[in-house]
Amino acid sequence: MQSQRFRTRLKTPPGLRPADRSPKNSLLSMMTTTSTQTGIETRGVFKRLFELVFLNTVRREPVAGLSAQPGSNGTSAVDRSGWLIRIGLVLLIAAAAMAARPVLADETGNPLDLLRQGSMSEREQAVEQLAADSANLKLLQALQDGKLFELKAEAKLAIGLETQTGYSLTDPISGASLGEVERGAVGKINLNNKLRTLLRKAIGQLQLNHADPAVRLGAVQAMAKNVDDKALALLKDHLDHEADAEIVAAIRSVLLLQDINSPDKSQRVNAITTLKEFDSQDAVNKLQALTEKDADGNFVEADSDIRNLAEAALIKIRGRMQAYAAIETVFFGLSLGAVLVLAAIGLAITFGVMGIINMAHGELMMLGAYTTYVMQQLLPNNLGTALILSIPMAFLVAALVGIAIERGIIRFLYGRPLETLLATFGVSLFLQQAVRSIFSPLNRSVATPDWMSGSWQINDFLSLTWNRFYILIFCLLVFTALLQILKRTKLGLEVRAVAQNRGMARAMGIPTSRVDAMTFGLGSGIAGVAGVALSQITNVGPNLGQAYIVDSFMVVVFGGVGNLFGTLVAGFSLGIANKVLEPYAGAVLAKILVLVFIILFIQKKPRGLFPQKGRAAES
Amino acid sequence: MNLQNLTQDKTYASVLLALASVTILIPFCNLIFPEDSALHFSAYSVSLIGKYLTFALLGLSLDMVWGYAGILVLGQGAFFALGGYAMGMYLMRQIGTRGVYGNAELPDFMVFLNWTELPWYWYGFENFGFSMLMVLLAPGLLAFVFGWLAFRSRVTGVYLSIITQALTYALLLAFFRNEMGFGGNNGLTDFKDILGFNIQSEAVRSVLLLMTGLSLIGALLLCRWIVNSKLGRVVTAIRDQESRVRFLGYRVELFKLWVFVFAAMLAGLAGALYVPQVGIINPSEFSPLNSLEIVIWVAVGGRGTLYGAIIGAVLVNYAKTVLTGLMPDAWLFCLGGAFILVTLLMPDGIVGLLRRRIKPKPTLNATGGQPA
Numbered sequence: 001m002q003s004q005r006f007r008t009r010l011k012t013p014p015g016l017r018p019a020d021r022s023p024k025n026s027l028l029s030m031m032t033t034t035s036t037q038t039g040i041e042t043r044g045v046f047k048r049l050f051e052l053v054f055l056n057t058v059r060r061e062p063v064a065g066l067s068a069q070p071g072s073n074g075t076s077a078v079d080r081s082g083w084l085i086r087i088g089l090v091l092l093i094a095a096a097a098m099a100a101r102p103v104l105a106d107e108t109g110n111p112l113d114l115l116r117q118g119s120m121s122e123r124e125q126a127v128e129q130l131a132a133d134s135a136n137l138k139l140l141q142a143l144q145d146g147k148l149f150e151l152k153a154e155a156k157l158a159i160g161l162e163t164q165t166g167y168s169l170t171d172p173i174s175g176a177s178l179g180e181v182e183r184g185a186v187g188k189i190n191l192n193n194k195l196r197t198l199l200r201k202a203i204g205q206l207q208l209n210h211a212d213p214a215v216r217l218g219a220v221q222a223m224a225k226n227v228d229d230k231a232l233a234l235l236k237d238h239l240d241h242e243a244d245a246e247i248v249a250a251i252r253s254v255l256l257l258q259d260i261n262s263p264d265k266s267q268r269v270n271a272i273t274t275l276k277e278f279d280s281q282d283a284v285n286k287l288q289a290l291t292e293k294d295a296d297g298n299f300v301e302a303d304s305d306i307r308n309l310a311e312a313a314l315i316k317i318r319g320r321m322q323a324y325a326a327i328e329t330v331f332f333g334l335s336l337g338a339v340l341v342l343a344a345i346g347l348a349i350t351f352g353v354m355g356i357i358n359m360a361h362g363e364l365m366m367l368g369a370y371t372t373y374v375m376q377q378l379l380p381n382n383l384g385t386a387l388i389l390s391i392p393m394a395f396l397v398a399a400l401v402g403i404a405i406e407r408g409i410i411r412f413l414y415g416r417p418l419e420t421l422l423a424t425f426g427v428s429l430f431l432q433q434a435v436r437s438i439f440s441p442l443n444r445s446v447a448t449p450d451w452m453s454g455s456w457q458i459n460d461f462l463s464l465t466w467n468r469f470y471i472l473i474f475c476l477l478v479f480t481a482l483l484q485i486l487k488r489t490k491l492g493l494e495v496r497a498v499a500q501n502r503g504m505a506r507a508m509g510i511p512t513s514r515v516d517a518m519t520f521g522l523g524s525g526i527a528g529v530a531g532v533a534l535s536q537i538t539n540v541g542p543n544l545g546q547a548y549i550v551d552s553f554m555v556v557v558f559g560g561v562g563n564l565f566g567t568l569v570a571g572f573s574l575g576i577a578n579k580v581l582e583p584y585a586g587a588v589l590a591k592i593l594v595l596v597f598i599i600l601f602i603q604k605k606p607r608g609l610f611p612q613k614g615r616a617a618e619s
Numbered sequence: 620m621n622l623q624n625l626t627q628d629k630t631y632a633s634v635l636l637a638l639a640s641v642t643i644l645i646p647f648c649n650l651i652f653p654e655d656s657a658l659h660f661s662a663y664s665v666s667l668i669g670k671y672l673t674f675a676l677l678g679l680s681l682d683m684v685w686g687y688a689g690i691l692v693l694g695q696g697a698f699f700a701l702g703g704y705a706m707g708m709y710l711m712r713q714i715g716t717r718g719v720y721g722n723a724e725l726p727d728f729m730v731f732l733n734w735t736e737l738p739w740y741w742y743g744f745e746n747f748g749f750s751m752l753m754v755l756l757a758p759g760l761l762a763f764v765f766g767w768l769a770f771r772s773r774v775t776g777v778y779l780s781i782i783t784q785a786l787t788y789a790l791l792l793a794f795f796r797n798e799m800g801f802g803g804n805n806g807l808t809d810f811k812d813i814l815g816f817n818i819q820s821e822a823v824r825s826v827l828l829l830m831t832g833l834s835l836i837g838a839l840l841l842c843r844w845i846v847n848s849k850l851g852r853v854v855t856a857i858r859d860q861e862s863r864v865r866f867l868g869y870r871v872e873l874f875k876l877w878v879f880v881f882a883a884m885l886a887g888l889a890g891a892l893y894v895p896q897v898g899i900i901n902p903s904e905f906s907p908l909n910s911l912e913i914v915i916w917v918a919v920g921g922r923g924t925l926y927g928a929i930i931g932a933v934l935v936n937y938a939k940t941v942l943t944g945l946m947p948d949a950w951l952f953c954l955g956g957a958f959i960l961v962t963l964l965m966p967d968g969i970v971g972l973l974r975r976r977i978k979p980k981p982t983l984n985a986t987g988g989q990p991a
Binding site: 357417426430431434437546596606 | 772780911948966
């Protein structure tokens with residue numbers, strides 16, 4: 001309070017003003033230069049001197065003045081006060097000369113100082129000045145959120161985030177970190193309601209004119225939550241020079257929602273008929289309110305035309321909502337299907353094409369997921385790059401392990417499927433325990449890079465999560481790649497030849513045992529790649545593979561052994577069936593129902609959806 | 620052939636003898652000798668040996684269906700668990716008002732779930748005779764329906780193995796649900812009485828061991844009688860050449876179904892004997908891993924010999940007890956290694972090794988020459 005009074009009085013000496021107007025006194029230099037620090041010290045001295053000399057004198061002045069008023073007859077008193085005034089002025093001038101220029105902020109000069117020290121009305125001025133430049137957006141938002149503080153020791157403003165012991169500060173303009181201080185070292189910049197309204201408007205304006213459309217959309221959405229006349233006027237003004245269609249639609253929806261309450265009936269009718277084409281939760285709530293009854297059973301809305309219109313509009317929007325829900329179910333089903341296909345597609349090679357039952361398939365996926373974890377540990381600052389790099393790495397790791405399994409165990413057991421099943425099951429137990437011993441039995445967390453997290457909000461009723469979306473695309477890519485390998489490459493040709501007729505293939509000079517190893521490696525590698533995808537949606541732990549092994553066998557068997565397209569169709573249809581059943585039966589029961597369905601289906605069509613035909617089927 | 624039969628009979632006889640002596644001596648030692656005597660068997664070892672014997676019975680049941688009919692069932696544990704649940708339901712009903720909530724009608728977990736009356740499928744389980752009937756009927760019925768569907772549409776080999784695994788997996792998921800009315804995750808436990816006797820007492824434990832041993836001996840004799848009968852020979856023939864037997868005019872699916880159901884009932888009996896001795900039954904018994912462990916018992920012992928399954932079950936479980944106690948991490952390594960080594964190096968199991976030592980002659984191929 002002291003300083004405020006002192007400063008207002010200082011406005012009087014006119015000679016000091018020009019110095020403060022110097023360009024040096026711009027926002028940034030005020031905030032950061034060290035001259036402020038000396039300013040504080042000198043100001044302190046100056047203030048004390050002034051209080052001692054000048055204020056005391058002035059306070060006494062009325063007393064002195066009374067006796068001195070006649071001027072002529074009370075000379076001693078006049079002399080005394082004049083002496084004091086003279087000393088005061090001398091000291092004042094000396095102090096003013098000593099004082100650094102920034103101290104003496106004037107009423108139009110530095111809005112940051114006004115904010116910091118000014119009265120509420122001066123803070124309003126400051127906010128209005130600051131609102132002219134979009135660089136101040138962060139500062140104003142912080143002020144609105146009550147996160148803007150005065151750093152007492154340095155006489156400057158900073159944005160503070162509360163920590164356990166105090167605040168961690170950042171510069172409101174440059175965003176640079178200013179370290180941490182204790183609670184007592186800062187003082188919050190207080191607001192009143194008028195200032196808050198002003199701030200909201202200023203921030204809204206700045207955001208609406210922001211270059212980034214996402215910020216502009218956010219501003220419109222924020223205003224929609226808290227509509228008042230000023231915001232409406234802002235939005236109306238902005239509508240004309242907004243280019244982005246999404247933002248235009250959002251603004252129109254806000255305006256139309258207001259029009260529903262308008263006194264003009266034609267405007268209301270127009271608003272309702274237009275709103276029924278909007279996919280917005282706000283519109284649904286508003287229309288719903290129009291059709292409701294109050295406690296006495298009377299309609300809230302007196303006009304029956306409006307009511308009927310609103311009901312019709314609601315039916316229309318609800319119809320679309322159901323369609324969106326169906327789209328969402330199908331999407332979830334497809335993404336679950338994509339996971340199943342990814343898990344089963346490697347199996348479609350080893351089991352479908354080669355006829356090897358590989359119970360360790362799930363553990364090969366687990367290895368892929370752990371490869372992702374290790375890659376992210378190696379590149380902790382580039383999670384996205386690590387994820388991309390882990391795709392080839394996981395393929396390599398799983399393929400090498402797969403080839404080792406084939407060369408070490410499976411090749412001795414060709415033609416004895418039940419023994420293969422048991423031996424590979426042993427391998428799966430071995431790998432599980434190995435992972436448990438190396439990485440601990442606890443789940444490891446694999447981070448999702450930014451571009452994969454979050455969801456794609458299409459409208460209020462439909463949003464699709466990005467990671468599932470990417471997995472769906474990834475699944476199709478892997479499938480296409482595999483298909484191309486089998487159809488176009490030499491390895492693919494040899495694989496198909498060996499699968500169709502081993503003896504004849506060998507007679508044609510194909511090294512069958514090497515082809516076996518390569519094929520098994522290919523199938524295993526794809527399992528590893530599937531593991532990378534799985535690491536993004538489930539926990540990475542030693543039991544990861546177990547959870548998918550039964551499912552993936554089901555997919556291969558359901559689709560028809562030895563048929564890649566069958567696997568794709570089977571995976572997607574099982575995924576969708578699961579998600580369609582889930583709302584009615586619950587997740588677990590849905591899974592059981594699907595399993596029972598497959599068990600019954602295999603009884604009916606033992607060779608799956610798309611049985612192999614021709615010579616290959618005879619084996 | 621003669622020599623092989625002779626050695627087989629000799630081993631068979633010694634296994635029977637060993638079983639009989641365990642069955643009679645251990646309860647005897649437990650009850651007669653005082654606790655500080657060197658000949659005394661503690662209550663812990665009595666129930667441990669009792670557990671091994673139920674596993675041996677379970678292994679025997681799998682050997683019937685895998686060793687003789689060539690059907691690799693990866694869900695034999697499901698039948699075992701069903702039998703166990705039937706027994707568990709009887710034991711739950713015996714608790715009466717001694718539960719935590721003191722409800723005479725409802726088991727604790729139902730009171731906890733705010734159920735007001737007993738679900739219909741719990742009716743009758745207060746009666747011991749009915750429960751024992753269900754111990755055999757519940758797994759038998761499931762096996763009948765499943766097998767009838769599977770064998771009629773000629774699902775064989777690996778496909779059959781995988782759908783039996785899916786069956787036990789589906790049951791695992793189902794029994795985890797609280798709404799099923801079988802105690803959900805926790806299963807059935809806190810048993811008090813069996814036929815009015817305290818289930819915790821040493822005498823009852825010894826009697827349970829005795830009953831298990833007698834059941835095992837009876838089952839072994841019965842199985843041996845079956846496999847040596849004409850029925851058993853047809854079943855073995857089906858294992859070796861299914862289509863040829865079919866062309867000879869046999870209804871192959873009926874023979875397979877018969878063995879499958881019989882083995883399921885035997886597994887159910889094993890489960891019913893298992894539950895009172897370990898004092899709990901929960902859905903983890905349905906886990907596919909448990910069923911695969913049964914397969915390894917039989918494979919280690921030697922499939923298609925009956926007593927091999929008993930030897931394998933006892934040995935593997937003893938190793939499991941020892942190893943999980945000494946170094947818990949090593950058990951899965953050993954189990955995995957056993958799967959690999961047995962299939963690669965000793966396809967006839969321990970019994971096969973014994974026979975080869977007596978007469979080094981290539982024995983019956985472990986796969987039975989059965990095509991996929």
